[in-house]
Amino acid sequence: MPDGWLLDITESPDGRSVVLWVKDRSNGRVRRTSVDYRPPFLVAGPRAELLRLAERLRRAPTVAGCQPIVGRPSLFDRRPRTVLRVVPAVNSARRTLARAVDALGGYATFTLYDVDLSPPQLYHLEHRLYPFAPVVHGPDRALVATEAAETVEYLPPPLRVARLEVHLAGERRGRIPPPDGRIGMVRLGDRTLDGPEEAVLRALADEIARTEPDVLLTDGGDEFDLPWLYRRAAERGLRPEEFALGREPAPFAPARPARAFTSYGRVLHRAATYPVPGRFHLDRANSFLYDDAELAGLVDAARLSRLSLQTIARQSPGTCFTAMEMAQALAHGVHVPWKKNRPEEFRTGEALVASDRGGVILLPPVGVHDRVEEFDFASLYPHLMVRKNLSAETLDCRCCPASPWRAPGLGYRSCTRRQGLIPRTLEPLLARRLAYKAALRTPGLAPEAARRLRQRIKMLKWILVTAFGYQGYRNARFGRIECHEAINAYARELLAGLLAEAERAGYRVVHGIVDSLWLRPLAPEDPPDPEAFARRASARFDLPLGYEGRYRWIVFLPAVTHGLGVPNRYYGLYERGEFKLRGIGGRRHDTPTFLRRFELEVLSLFEGAADAEGVRARLPRALRRADLFAERLRTGAWPVDELLIAHRIGQAPEAFVTFTDSVAALRQLGEAGARRGAGETVRFAILDRASRSWRARVRAAELLTGEERYDVGAYLELLAREAETLLAPLGVRRADLLARWDGAARPPRAPFRSPEAPGQQALAAGAVGTFSPPTA
């Protein structure tokens, strides 16, 4: 039995050590141990240059040590070479020092390794430890993990979770906090602390110290609860020692500032993070992964990636996968390049067109269909990477000129002698996911255990999904574009082969997307056995094709622009009674509640349909529902909070040049003192869509009184659009609906003459120049 669990490793403020937080198994207490640790980074380059650099570095006060060693730092190194091992004087100087070295080499002479791995991450890897490892105290009190991080069945540490919720005096949560707001009440777990502000703060610190939670769980804590707690504590003159939310005092400042970033073409916002050393703060609102995978999934990911739970919760699955790659690389003596230095090779336009393609995406036939069966490859891309040994260093290797693995149509070979880094990282993840799935089928599994398994499976799914995308990301440390292309080429070939196989088996292809296939038996009265087909295809292509199920009916939706099918917009009902919805309102975050309600009503109406004919027969009833919704909207009595539209803004409020609903809401928020940055979401109700005034056009969610009169026409239009989206294949048109509901024509908008826009006046006055919108 382990003595306890290693919860986390944090950086120590002195810059020369890391702090290990170990939870004792017998009494549940957490012990803090500080260990001297200053990890080196490596510098590679021409030998003579390295020796000259070493001379210089030895004299520098920011360097604690510097010596040449022999190694193979790069994934592409075939022979060992001399590299410089540099230890910074303090851990916080790692990057500064690395940048200086890089500059000394003119940004070309030297290649640096392991610079941006954090000291805790490196400590884990160097000592074969990982977050939540069961540990024993070995000789000289060193911690030793009792099992490998990759262990599939493990006992997770018992984590004490406490919800934390801060309320300002006289304010409702979720409204815009006044700048001088005071904390009136704090909830921690099931305790409520109130009274004078300073007493509440002190009581909170005491309560946390007494109950010793490991995880503080908040809803929007990065944005609101923690900054307000620290801000008010500072205001009240409390010192970090008197008001510690973590297990040791921490400065009242964010560890990472807020920032905006782009992902898949969207601008996203990440709130600042505040440290709570020794504990974890999980903010459901600032965590993509927590929502989907919850604690068990995050713990699993932390173990495998060697990243702290606190970090994992705030990062994307891609970061997680990268960290796993790094761990895998370092375990095999390969170091992590700081800057990827592998430009894409030159090629002809023709080659580029041929190679730069994605998977096969067919156009589905618009309409209601029945007797459709769905087949999916499970984790197709990761499996291909493993099967075909696709990795940056295994493509077109010099050792296997006659490799049988060649990307179809592109000809990239992959190595048959050494397993690549990516497949090596992915293989255990795939095995793990399968093992969890198998465990899930154990008879008599406790519901709690099943839930935990499902959370882990979800987490792994996300990580596996990103593993492919990261191959094509220009900054991915071990990524390579040719690898990305090769995977797509194999996948295209596979689906093309599968289409033919399906027809031979007695199916007609209805639709196909990359790794999924929708088929209809040619002879419905004598259909092929779907399970047998899946087994046969899996064996033939050596990849796991699964039978997802048969649909009672499925509706493929058309594009508004050209009326042909949209590959990823459909909804259907499996025979087992489960819906599959893609690309319709309820799946999107910005859909107002009243539209979700409408969608839900239509779906529950169609739930009774046994086949396509049944769906068509229910159309009149669906339309009557739409009429009822329209009627109720028209009375003006629909609760405004169900009409809120959410918009993620892609740029800073000042950067908008057109006046939109979002801009109006942003101005209102700005005036109330709540600035929103790029990537943040603004929610509002439309009050008068024709208005030119930012006060009258919409009302921001935070400022709603509940007395507002919403714009009936605007919402009827939204309803008509939603009804058309769902029912277009049944012949429903938006214009017909609007005509039927009558009076929803868009009112004309007055020409732009807003007295609120000084920029406009300046333009009119002839002051042509840069346009500076008013700041609220």
Add this chain to the structure above:
Amino acid sequence: MGRTAPTYRQALEERMKRWDAFARLLTTPEDRAAFELVRTGARRYAAQATYVGSPDLLESILLSVLTDLAGRLRTEAAERTRGLR
């Protein structure tokens, strides 16, 4: 994907914008309806055209449009024979 070289679907839409001028000078509803058929035909086989990966955009568009038209001809012929019987 689709950043350095546009995807087939992007290239197709781009080319179709050029066709707007063609459509603008069609003067009868029949011509305009026929032209819409050509557009639809061009879009219908985007998946297959992508799979070919030809550097010649027009080759892919023509294949798609012709296949669509040939399909319609066949259906019409089949309907006609059914009507004769």
